Amino acid sequence: MKINRISLKFSNAFLVSDRRSVLVDCGCQSDRIFLEQSLTRLGIRPQDIAALILTHVHFDHCGCASYLQAAGVPVIASSVAAKFLQQGEQEGKSILKAGSKLPFIGRMLGEQARFPPVHADVLVESVLDLGDFGVEGEVRVSAGHTAGSVSVMLDKKQACVGDLMMGGYLGLPPAWQPNFHPLSSDNSEALSQIIAMRESGTEKFCVGHGEVLLARDVDRWIDSQLKGKKR
Ligand SMILES: [Zn+2]
Numbered sequence: 001m002k003i004n005r006i007s008l009k010f011s012n013a014f015l016v017s018d019r020r021s022v023l024v025d026c027g028c029q030s031d032r033i034f035l036e037q038s039l040t041r042l043g044i045r046p047q048d049i050a051a052l053i054l055t056h057v058h059f060d061h062c063g064c065a066s067y068l069q070a071a072g073v074p075v076i077a078s079s080v081a082a083k084f085l086q087q088g089e090q091e092g093k094s095i096l097k098a099g100s101k102l103p104f105i106g107r108m109l110g111e112q113a114r115f116p117p118v119h120a121d122v123l124v125e126s127v128l129d130l131g132d133f134g135v136e137g138e139v140r141v142s143a144g145h146t147a148g149s150v151s152v153m154l155d156k157k158q159a160c161v162g163d164l165m166m167g168g169y170l171g172l173p174p175a176w177q178p179n180f181h182p183l184s185s186d187n188s189e190a191l192s193q194i195i196a197m198r199e200s201g202t203e204k205f206c207v208g209h210g211e212v213l214l215a216r217d218v219d220r221w222i223d224s225q226l227k228g229k230k231r
Pocket of ligand 1: 056145
């Protein structure tokens, strides 16, 4: 299995290639051309992708979903997230909702912070096996960043966790340093999901922002969070 990180304008997408390829997240609307070029460089056409998995419904993760679906790629999302996706509306806390209090953010992001509504093809209630999509792994509901977030657990040791955790902070380095995403709805839930993944042997965390995070850095961060809680 090979996981390629595609570094987009505000976020990462991951092309997971096993017997077939699935794409995890797809950036914002304005990432379309760069995303397509990146896929071409990796030797894959949009129509060859077995599925697009959306970790959650925020504009910087699901912006190209409607374009990929039109190219024939089935879209996988949790049933909770799918309701938002269908309305073209962001789940939970989002920079757009924060933007209504800070109008300059809304103006700065403008149209890129919106996304065309999409009707998900496959809904995840709790766990979905990816075997039918040619990949050894599963999609699991993992609330914390939003109530409808999912993670993609791959070959036991790697996971694409969306914004459950991120590298750096607000895009600031170091990109290898684990952090909570500033717009998560429930940090302690997010932390317990990450702890559970470490306990089940996950060593590499493919996150929505920053670099792929490694077990030793994640463990150090978990320890500091748990110590902080006790104080
Ligand atoms: Zn997010």
